[in-house]
Amino acid sequence: MKNIIKKKILIYSLPFLIPLILLFFVLLIACMLPMIMFAGQECLTNTNDTYYAGSWSSYDGENDLYTYNGNTVTFPIPPGVKYSYTNSFGADRTHNNKSESHEGIDIFADRNTPALAVEDCKIDKIGWNGLGGWRILMTSLDNKRTYYYAHFENYSPSLQIYKDYNGAVANNTNIVVKAGEVIGYIGSSGSTSSFSKPGADTGTSPHIHFQMYIDGNLVNPYDFLKELESIQKSASSSGLKIRTYADIRYRNINTQKLQEWLDKKRNSKLSEEPYFSTIIGVAKDSDLNPFLMFAVVGQEQSYVPRTNPRAQKIANNPFNVTKPGSGIPGSWQTYNPGIETSAKGAAKTILRLSKNCPATEDVIKWINRDGHGYAEDKNWWKGVSKNFSNLEKNIGYFD
Numbered sequence: 001m002k003n004i005i006k007k008k009i010l011i012y013s014l015p016f017l018i019p020l021i022l023l024f025f026v027l028l029i030a031c032m033l034p035m036i037m038f039a040g041q042e043c044l045t046n047t048n049d050t051y052y053a054g055s056w057s058s059y060d061g062e063n064d065l066y067t068y069n070g071n072t073v074t075f076p077i078p079p080g081v082k083y084s085y086t087n088s089f090g091a092d093r094t095h096n097n098k099s100e101s102h103e104g105i106d107i108f109a110d111r112n113t114p115a116l117a118v119e120d121c122k123i124d125k126i127g128w129n130g131l132g133g134w135r136i137l138m139t140s141l142d143n144k145r146t147y148y149y150a151h152f153e154n155y156s157p158s159l160q161i162y163k164d165y166n167g168a169v170a171n172n173t174n175i176v177v178k179a180g181e182v183i184g185y186i187g188s189s190g191s192t193s194s195f196s197k198p199g200a201d202t203g204t205s206p207h208i209h210f211q212m213y214i215d216g217n218l219v220n221p222y223d224f225l226k227e228l229e230s231i232q233k234s235a236s237s238s239g240l241k242i243r244t245y246a247d248i249r250y251r252n253i254n255t256q257k258l259q260e261w262l263d264k265k266r267n268s269k270l271s272e273e274p275y276f277s278t279i280i281g282v283a284k285d286s287d288l289n290p291f292l293m294f295a296v297v298g299q300e301q302s303y304v305p306r307t308n309p310r311a312q313k314i315a316n317n318p319f320n321v322t323k324p325g326s327g328i329p330g331s332w333q334t335y336n337p338g339i340e341t342s343a344k345g346a347a348k349t350i351l352r353l354s355k356n357c358p359a360t361e362d363v364i365k366w367i368n369r370d371g372h373g374y375a376e377d378k379n380w381w382k383g384v385s386k387n388f389s390n391l392e393k394n395i396g397y398f399d
């Protein structure tokens with residue numbers, strides 16, 4: 001009897017209960033939204049350093065520099081990458097439970113997309129900041145413009161030592177970064193609190209907070225970014241040079257000039273012996289254009305700058321070739337056979353992959369074709385192609 005009464009009460013109260021339950025869930029989601037958007041320290045960033053082992057690590061911005069008001073500049077995101085930003089300067093942001101105005105522009109892109117130095121700068125501050133996460137504050141060499149990049153996932157390999165989980169911050173460093181140089185990789189590090197511990201995550205979509213000061217005064221960088229973007233767009237619409245199978249055959253290059261260029265312009269470990277002559281020798285034996293071989297190490301490892309603390313080890317497999325039969329994607333970290341084996345492995349792979357290239361296809365793009373290519377990154381060939389053109393232009397041939 002009691003059970004029947006209970007059931008009846010339940011049935012009659014359903015029309016009231018359902019809206020109440022729905023209201024409860026709506027309120028719950030509304031309350032959780034800020035937590036989802038600005039999750040505090042629960043989401044720790046991944047500290048795995050393989051993030052920069054991919055070919056993006058070596059994006060060579062050298063060809064994408066433009067002149068703006070007499071200064072060499074570049075847009076902070078490499079060409080050919082999807083990104084978005086709006087004029088969010090001055091928008092309301094809450095930090096430390098206080099409403100504040102947004103002091104920069106957020107540029108959204110996939111996690112680990114490289115962020116580039118917009119011009120030659122000296123780093124003022126690098127390390128953890130509660131709100132900004134892994135950030136960099138840097139000033140142009142004429143001391144006029146200061147840039148603040150925040151929320152990096154990782155710094156570039158040569159700056160990675162400043163990702164210190166004890167919270168150490170380097171001030172007034174003498175580190176100079178060049179326009180177009182990768183300084184870090186886009187992420188979501190930081191928090192809405194100034195007091196968050198190193199490794200906290202904002203929980204937002206990966207983006208770079210780009211902030212700018214001119215003569216010490218905070219400015220809205222939106223128009224500056226728009227200008228840089230439009231210069232970049234008109235420059236990259238010219239397209240990449242199409243190369244045929246014949247273009248990648250061995251040619252007599254100016255080796256002395258190449259060695260000097262690697263040494264002086266790229267501070268490259270590969271300008272040293274036995275690395276340099278081994279790569280040239282393997283190119284000749286394999287009937288491959290030495291510029292292509294160097295264009296590949298340019299893409300894979302930025303020509304192995306000596307500033308990288310692991311340059312010695314990287315130089316033993318700068319082509320990131322795979323250990324034969326291992327099935328593991330190629331990386332100097334997992335396979336370190338020495339320069340000769342690395343160069344021979346790369347040459348063999350290039351020859352195998354380029355053999356059946358149709359006459360209408362770009363041969364470097366063909367080497368990178370889906371699922372069979374040299375690299376998983378489908379933009380790999382663009383970097384290699386640019387490096388190739390750059391070497392042809394700067395070094396040249398003897399024949």
Ligand SMILES: [Zn+2]
Pocket residue numbers: 102104105106208209210
């Ligand atoms: Zn921002």
